[in-house]
Amino acid sequence: MPAWTTKETFGNPIDFDIARNGFHLTISDRDQREHTLTWLQDHGYRLVRFDASLWADEPDMLTEIGTALDFPDYYGVNLDALNDCLSDVAEHDYGWKGDEIGLVLVVTAFEAFHRVAPKAASSLLSILAGQSLYAALFGNRILTITS
Known part of the structure; x- marks a missing residue:
């Protein structure tokens, strides 16, 4: 299933435009971001919001994402474990409900985290991009919005 x-792509819907351009969108303007998020939520997406300015380091990021997406107890709280668990999310095993059309990870103040942990920040975006592509193979939708 696609x-x-x-x-569904007629009229250039917001979700398809984000996916078509790599499943990730950076939106600096607050009003535009909220308009986009409202549209996505109104169209059945689960929004999971993170304030990256609260992440002092990689473990903070990993812990919050694992908690928000209901990762299993065996989650190893490292980048490899994040990638592994996000593949389960991409397969729709957990992290979102069956009646939701997709999952949107919203990371505000991403640049603040990138300044304190550039490797972890870059790795996060890379992992999310890969898992978004993987999800699409199953007909699932995972999008990322940063600001």
């Missing part, structure tokens, strides 16, 4: 049907 993640989008041809009919």
Whole structure:
């Protein structure tokens, strides 16, 4: 099953535009970001919000993401474990409900985290991009919005 049907792409819907451009969108303007998030939520997406300015280091990021997406107890709280668990999220095993059309990870103040932990910040975006592509193979939708 495709993640989008041809009919669903008519009119350039916001979700398809984000996916078509790499499943990730950076939106600096607060009003535009809130408009986009409202549209996504109104169209059945689960929004999971993170304030990256509260992450002092990689373990803070990993812990908060694992908690928010209900990772299993065996989650190792490292980048490899994040990638592994996000593959389960991509397969729709946990992290979002069956009646939700997709998952949107919203990371505000991403640049603040990038300044204190550049490797972890870059790795996070890389992992999310890969898992978004993986999700699409199953007809699932995972999008990332940063600001």
